[in-house]
Amino acid sequence: MKRRTLLQLAAGAAAAGILPRTAIAAAGQSAAPLEELRLDYAYYSPTSLVLRRFGWLEQEFKADGTNIKWVFSAGSNRALEYLNGNSIDIGSSAGLAALLARANGNPIRTPYIYSRPEWTALVVRKDSPIRGLADLRGKKIAATKGTDPYLFLLRALQVAGLKRADIEHVSLQHADGRVALEQGRVDAWAGLDPHMAASELESGSRLLYRNVAFNTYGFLNVREAFLASHPQQLARVIKAYERARAWVRANPSEAASILAEEAKVSLPVALLQIKLRSDFSQALPGARHVNALRAAAPILHDEALVKPGTDLNRVVAELVDTRFAQTIVARG
Structure with a gap:
């Protein structure tokens, strides 16, 4: 078996929690440079707008020669379609929508939470x-x-x-x-x-x-194939998201201005979304996110949105990656 294949398998096993994080680092450091990184931005994810506006990912990957491709997501359904169709590598969606997609065969995992919003009513x-x-x-x-x-x-x-x-x-x-x-x-x-x-x-x-x-959490999802083959690059993306999250928390009015400009809404509208309906304090997936999905999951069976007999607790465990970002995400 080729060395690169072995490294990809090792990275995939580590991401799934089978191997320690040192294996992720070893595999990622040996991986070939990434030619293009594809991710979405969305009005329901203000941190993605900030990250795109300031070009922090472009700066992070400039020395690697990696092209950053941004794709607009009009809703969770679009982001998840793009992930499933291999049009993007990393995409933002609501937690329950991600669970529904994973249960129906979309090969994604969630290593990061971009917000805790009250975004729907x-x-x-x-x-x-x-x-x-x-x-x-x-x-x-x-x-x-x-x-x-x-x-x-x-x-x-x-x-x-x-x-x-x-x-x-x-x-x-x-x-x-x-x-x-x-x-x-x-x-x-x-x-x-x-x-x-x-x-x-x-x-x-x-x-x-x-x-x-x-209202389920804002999930940053990654294709499992990308997680397995490029874990170090994913870690760098999450670090950039962390930079954007810290900036939004420190500068909510300025973040609202960016949202207002991007979404073409008034500043009061953007301020309502960011200051009163979004919580950016918890970004590491954990028990609260798992429990929120488990509480919401029965609706998927009740409305026949998943195949009969689907073990949604197992799907939740497969989706929510509580380990990958532990050394990246700031606490609190």
């Missing part, structure tokens, strides 16, 4: 007669399938004793869902910031149902 127009979850029966509700808002919608319906069949789901990307709500083409919308915050502040839309516990 059920939204209605300011003049809507809808006053509670029970009033959603028979109504048209917009949501982007395969994302945290869509899964939030399903869990919220359960709270009222409703099922997906009790409403008319209208599949739209997040920005289009806002437009459909405000134009009266749907009765409610499972929103996502910054679009949701903009609809609140600019159109007077009302948050019908909020539940922070139903």
